[in-house]
Amino acid sequence: MSALLLLVTQTSLSGDAPLNPAAAKPAFAQARQLCEADHGQLWGISLCGPAMLVDPATRDVIASEKDASGVLHAADGVFAGSLPKDVPVANTSVSWSGTRWIQYLWPLPDDDALRRVLLAHESFHRVQDQLGLAAANADNPQLDTLEGRYDLQLEWRALAAALQAHDDAARRAHVADALAFRADRYRRFPSARAAEAALERNEGLAEYTGVMVGMPTASERQAMALRDLQRHVHDQSFVRSFAYATGPAYGLLLDNYRPGWHDEVRHGAYPADLLAKSLGLSLDKAPSSAKRAALAARYDGKALWAAETRRQQERDRLIAAYRSALISGHVLVLPLRHPRVQFDPRNLVPIGANGTVYPTMQASDDWGHIEVQQGCLLASDWSWLTVAAPSGEEGSHISGPGWKLELAPGWHLAKGSRAGDMVVAKSD
Incomplete structure (x- = not known):
């Protein structure tokens, strides 16, 4: 398997302000002000770089610079357009159209302190490979x-x-x-x-x-x-x-x-x-x-232990439900070769050697794109993804309990290794 691109998303704290050049330019200016004030002192390298703001609902994007492929068009001093579906959307750093971008989800936090921290946090991700600190996200x-x-x-x-x-x-x-x-x-x-x-x-x-x-x-x-x-x-x-x-x-x-x-x-x-x-x-x-x-x-360890014991009891019931739906029940298995993944890092549910349940996820691979709202199981080695068995199919559009899959050309559903299971496979 090739190197994985792991992305995490965090919920924005601000309202429903529309993404437009007038709103984007102050954000880009604040990010540049912060990195220029640092002047490379913290890590010995400048944190300044090309940045984009992305509306995750529409995939509309406004960037501080033009892209190499000309997808974005000039708009009042910045560059606007729409991100292709195969480009991950998250608070992170992403390589797209010939450029390594700092990517921010829109809207940004209303809280000025949280916004400044976010702007600098994601700037680090763009340069961390140059620092010898390549991203690694082991399960815990x-x-x-x-x-x-x-x-x-x-x-x-x-x-x-x-x-x-x-x-x-x-x-x-x-x-x-x-x-x-x-x-x-x-x-x-x-x-x-x-x-x-x-x-x-x-x-x-x-x-x-x-x-x-x-x-x-x-x-x-x-x-x-x-x-x-x-x-x-x-x-x-x-x-x-x-x-x-x-x-x-x-x-x-x-x-x-x-x-x-x-x-x-x-x-x-x-x-x-x-x-x-x-x-x-x-x-x-x-x-x-x-x-x-x-x-x-x-x-105050005594009170903490009591609270965590109650939480564990609730967690055990949740894990049992996930095991029933995603392990012992009929499932669809999606092999992972070149995954691009978005998820919320705050709600994951490890279930032992079987892997980790991601309650919500968007994932793309050679077979297409899947959106999950009610749980999927990701193998610990990132070799496969499992969802509950399909319940509907219309051409390349497949659906099941809490998920929707759009298959890429040349892929289809085949019988799995267990009776009642299915797997996404490449067509001959």
Whole structure:
């Protein structure tokens, strides 16, 4: 399989303002102002670059520059047109029509601070390959377990306390607690270290960049890092969104304790490991059960455990329903070779070795395009996608419970490996 293009989407916070040149130009100006103010200081490279605003409902696009293929036309100082269906639409970076673009979903957040962070965050994604920080988004199913979620949220609370500490001794103590909760998670889930670091070196560093470049003062950066730690607590799932919370916190603490850490990360180091090393701590030594309980008590661990236990019971019922629909029931299997995927990183449901359920998704591959609104199962190795068996077919337009598929020419539905199953296959 060729390299995968993984894209994540986040819900816009603003209203229904139409996308037009008059609305787009201030956004492009603000993005350029931010990157020019940074002047390449943070990462040693300019974050400025071609940008586009895309309305996900209509695929209308307004860009800061013309495209190489001439798809976009000049419109009052910017360039407008419509994105082809095979071009992913998300808050991300995308290569299209001869250009590597910063792509923003329209409308942008109304909140000025969140908008500035978003503008700088996505700018990082355009240059991260040049920095040796190629995007990698490993699954983190441990963060959908009772123990994994508990440790992560205790870690977040300790990080928040560290950022707000009034003296160095208190700050170091809270950092030690945060790293102890992380070490406990690493002990329980041996694959967590590399998997979590992969997302932290991608979305975590991007969000840290957003905070550093988007916020003009140290106090505003601290406030935004604290805001990130708080606003992701209510995500339905942490498996793909946790790094948006940890990235700025670890980055700001590293700025304090390990100046120059950016070069180490570019050469493969993990942010949490660097912070532990800087303070003479080790993520290889997990706390005892008694020690973990004592540490948790400092951060209202008893109430958190009770809430997470209730959540897990509800989650078990949801997983059972997904297993019935997408594993034991009749299904349609779509092989993945060159996938282009959009999804919400806050609502994923890992279901063990079978993969992860994405409640909503848009995916394109050689076989065409599918839109899912009621759940699909993605294999852990991204080799296939499964939805409930089809219920309707009109030529190349196939549909089923909560999904619609448009087949590309030369593809058809064939019998699957189990009676009642189907698979998308290439025609002879």
